[in-house]
Structure formats: C-alpha cells, structure tokens
Amino acid sequence: MAKFxxxxxxxxxxxxxxxxxxxxxxxxxPGLWSIPVPIPINPLRxxxxxxxxxxxxxxxxxxxxxxxxxxxxxxxGLRVAGYEITDVKGVLVxxxxxxxxxxxxxxxxVSGAWIALHPKDAALxxxxxxxxxxxxxxxxxRGLLVRAGVPALTLDELAGASMMxxxxxxxxxxxxxxxxxxxxxxxxxxLRAVWTPGHSPGHLCFVSESRRLLFSxxxxxAKITPIVAVHPQSGPNPLADYLDxxxxxxxxxxxxxxxxHEYRFLELAERVDYVxxxxxxxxxxVEQAAQGLSCWDIATRLxxxxxxxxxxxxxxxxxxxxxxxxxxxxxxxGRVRRExxxxxxxxxxxx
Ligand SMILES: [Zn+2]
Ligand SMILES: [Zn+2]
Numbered sequence: 295m296a297k298f299x300x301x302x303x304x305x306x307x308x309x310x311x312x313x314x315x316x317x318x319x320x321x322x323x324p325g326l327w328s329i330p331v332p333i334p335i336n337p338l339r340x341x342x343x344x345x346x347x348x349x350x351x352x353x354x355x356x357x358x359x360x361x362x363x364x365x366x367x368x369x370x371g372l373r374v375a376g377y378e379i380t381d382v383k384g385v386l387v388x389x390x391x392x393x394x395x396x397x398x399x400x401x402x403x404v405s406g407a408w409i410a411l412h413p414k415d416a417a418l419x420x421x422x423x424x425x426x427x428x429x430x431x432x433x434x435x436r437g438l439l440v441r442a443g444v445p446a447l448t449l450d451e452l453a454g455a456s457m458m459x460x461x462x463x464x465x466x467x468x469x470x471x472x473x474x475x476x477x478x479x480x481x482x483x484x485l486r487a488v489w490t491p492g493h494s495p496g497h498l499c500f501v502s503e504s505r506r507l508l509f510s511x512x513x514x515x516a517k518i519t520p521i522v523a524v525h526p527q528s529g530p531n532p533l534a535d536y537l538d539x540x541x542x543x544x545x546x547x548x549x550x551x552x553x554x555h556e557y558r559f560l561e562l563a564e565r566v567d568y569v570x571x572x573x574x575x576x577x578x579x580v581e582q583a584a585q586g587l588s589c590w591d592i593a594t595r596l597x598x599x600x601x602x603x604x605x606x607x608x609x610x611x612x613x614x615x616x617x618x619x620x621x622x623x624x625x626x627x628g629r630v631r632r633e634x635x636x637x638x639x640x641x642x643x644x645x
Contacts, residue, residue, distance in 0.1 A: 295575055298568040300516050303550050303558035308516075311557050316340050319374040322552070323505065325482065329371030331358035333393045338555045341393045343368060344509060346483055351381035353480050355500060355509050356388055356554050360396040368397065382407045386478065387468070388511030388554060389494035390415040399466025410478070411468035412489060415496030418527050419467060434526035442614055443588025443637030451607045472498060488543060492536025493520040495529050499543055506549045508562060513539060514551060516559045519569050523615025524622055533623040537573065540566045573620075577629075580620040581642050584630045588637035593617040 302308035307328075310317035316339065320328045325347035330340040344355040352372070358364035369379050382405040385398045390411065398409045411419075421427045439449055472478070474489035478500070488499040490513045500509040512520040522536045529535050544566040551562050559565065576596075583592045593614050594602050605613060621640055624630040633639040 295571055298564055300559035300561050300565050302516070303560060307557040314339070317557070319371045321375070322550075322558070323507075326505075326507075327352075327371075327375040328552070328558070329354075329368060329375070331364050331367045331371065331397075333359050333364065334361055336393065338393065340367075341554050342552070342558075343371070344552060345372060345375055345377065346480060346485075347375075348383060348483075349481050351383045352377050353384040353386060353478075353483075354382055354401075355386045356394040356511070357385050357397040357401055358394075359392050360400060364397055365400060368401075380405045384470075384480070385409045386472070386498075386500065387411045387415075388499070388509070388513075389497040390418055391494060391512070394511070394554060395466075402466060402469075408469040409466055410470040410472045412487075412496030412498050413471045413473065414491065415494055416468050416471055418495070419465060421527065431526055438524070438526060438618075439611075439614070440636050441589075441638050442618055443590040444614065445590070448607070448610075490539035490542060491529060492522050492532055492539045495527070495532075495535075497539070501543075501546055501548070503546075506547065508543060508546055508548045508551050510543070510551050510553045512554055514543065514562065514565055514569070515553045516551075516556045516565070518556065519572060521612050521616060522619050523612055524618040525615045528615075528619075531619075531622050531626055533573065533619040534626065537570060540570055577620055577624060580617060581624055581629050584621065584624070584640040584642045586633075586639050586641055588639060589618045589621055590614055590637070592621070592640060 307317040327345040329343045478485040
C-alpha cells in the first residue's frame with residue numbers, strides 16, 4: 295500500500311513528536327490554544343488539550359489523566375494562554391479513555407466546570423471505574439478471552455491487564471450528554487458534535503464549519519490508527535462502526551484536523567482514505583489466516599509493529615481484541631464463519 299504522509303499544520307509540533315519531546319503550548323488561531331498534557335507510562339506521551347476562549351473563561355476539549363503531573367501541566371499550559379484552572383467553564387470529553395477523561399472530575403472540583411460526554415460512553419462510566427462493578431467487568435473480559443482461545447497460562451495476566459491504570463481516573467459522572475449533531479452552547483463558537491463510534495462506543499468529534507476545523511479526538515490521527523477492538527464495553531461490531539464514522543467525518547470541508555495525540559495536520563479526506571485502505575488490507579490478511587484457528591492463534595500470525603513475543607500483555611490483549619473486531623466484521627459480510635466453542639474457531643468461506 296502506497297504510504298500517504300500528511301502535511302503537519304505546524305512543523306515544530308510535528309518535529310517535537312518525532313524527537314520524542316513535548317511540543318510547546320501554542321496559539322492555533324485567535325481564541326484557540328493547544329496545550330500538551332503529559333500522560334504517564336504510555337508511548338503517546340501527551341494528550342493535546344484544546345482551550346477555546348469564551349467571554350468569561352475557557353472551555354477545553356479533553357482533559358488528560360488523573361495524575362499530579364498532568365494536572366500541573368494543564369494548569370501551566372492554561373497560564374501561558376492567560377487563564378487559571380478556575381476559568382474552565384466546561385470540559386468536552388471526546389471519549390471515556392483515561393487520557394481524555396481521567397482528569398475531568400478534578401477540574402470540575404476546582405472550577406465548577408460542567409463535563410460533557412456522549413450517552414454511550416457515559417453509560418460505561420460506572421462499570422469501568424466503580425470498584426463495586428469491576429469484578430463483573432473482569433469476568434466478562436475473561437469469558438471473551440476464553441472464547442478467543444487465549445492460553446490458560448496467559449489468561450489471568452490478560453484479564454486484569456488494565457487494572458493498574460484505573461486509579462488514574464476519577465469517576466466523574468457527566469453533567470451534560472451530547473448527541474450526534476448537537477450544537478454546543480459556547481459563545482463565539484459554532485461547534486457541532488459528530489458521533490463517531492468505533493474506537494469507543496460514544497466517541498465524539500467536534501466540527502466548526504465557520505472556522506473549518508475538526509477536533510478529531512482519537513478518531514483520526516496523523517500517523518497512528520486508533521485501536522478498534524471487541525471487548526466487554528465495545529459495540530458488537532466496532533469496526534463497522536468505525537469505518538462508518540470515518541465516512542461521517544470525511545465529508546467535512548476543513549482546513550485543519552486537530553487530534554488529541556501526535557500533531558495537527560491538513561488533509562482530512564486523504565488521511566481517512568488511507569486509514570480505510572489500511573483496514574481493507576488488514577481484513578484481507580485476517581481472512582487469509584482464518585483457517586480453522588482461534589482468534590488468538592490468528593492474532594499471533596499477523597504482522598504487528600514488533601515481533602509477537604515482545605508485545606507486553608496489555609498490548610497483546612488489544613491485539614487480540616483488534617483481530618476479533620476484524621473477524622466479526624468479516625463474519626457479518628459472510629467472508630468468514632465461526633464454529634462456536636471454547637475457543638471459537640474461524641474459517642474463511644472462500645478460497
Ligand atoms: Zn482512546
Ligand atoms: Zn487517546
């Protein structure tokens with residue numbers, strides 16, 4: 295597949311990503327700031343929080359992890375823009391993942407800001423982050439992993455793989471639910487929510503048609519593609535959702551894409567086409583490998599960015615979930631069939 299490389303909106307920001315440093319706080323447009331907020335133990339290194347100036351403060355898109363380092367980074371970044379954390383009036387959260395949502399509750403505590411989330415992700419808050427519900431979630435995860443054919447020895451390690459990061463999220467219920475097409479009530483901004491499920495069931499992008507900007511969260515990024523996986527909190531066919539959601543944003547005539555990681559870039563439609571082609575290729579690879587094997591065995595045979603043996607448990611679980619997302623998509627199209635069992639076995643229907 296021919297590589298398509300996006301044009302960075304700001305080369306210094308792109309270079310910071312490539313040099314593994316943190317980019318500067320930046321005034322992107324009049325009234326709009328980009329603030330990198332550090333995230334721990336994660337190759338993504340920072341989340342880009344966008345601060346939108348309002349007559350009486352700022353609204354921010356995404357928040358960062360619930361760590362002191364992230365909080366201090368956000369406070370310092372807002373100061374560069376001329377604001378205090380207490381000036382934050384609203385937190386628009388693109389999705390429930392800890393690097394976006396984790397700090398929202400703490401910000402609300404100090405500033406009184408409202409927190410907005412899509413109802414589909416709001417519905418997951420309790421199960422994901424409340425201690426009373428977590429055993430059930432781990433049990434569901436275990437059931438999925440057994441049917442995927444994860445070897446018994448690896449099972450415990452994988453089923454609890456995300457427990458270590460749970461404390462970095464404060465379990466904040468949202469104050470506002472934002473649905474597809476909703477206009478956000480932010481004076482001076484014509485911001486509209488676009489529901490883009492796939493990476494998360496309630497993922498939201500925000501588009502400003504007058505400023506021709508798309509805040510893309512984790513949905514469309516400059517270099518990496520977001521994880522789209524089957525897991526206890528995913529939709530039944532998350533890859534179908536994701537590909538539909540790519541089509542839903544492709545049509546926007548924007549001049550710049552403002553993602554939550556890496557760096558801003560210019561070509562939305564071309565990047566979307568490239569990501570779609572990447573999944574087509576991946577689907578063909580998964581289909582070819584489906585020769586009466588479990589999902590896990592198929593996953594071990596695919597090409598990953600590094601050898602399977604060197605992938606840590608948390609990422610192997612994602613790899614398994616991503617493989618399953620591709621299998622489920624192919625099953626819905628009739629290109630593979632599943633022989634149900636423990637594990638399920640997968641067969642390509644042609645060739
Ligand atoms: Zn995410
Ligand atoms: Zn993210």
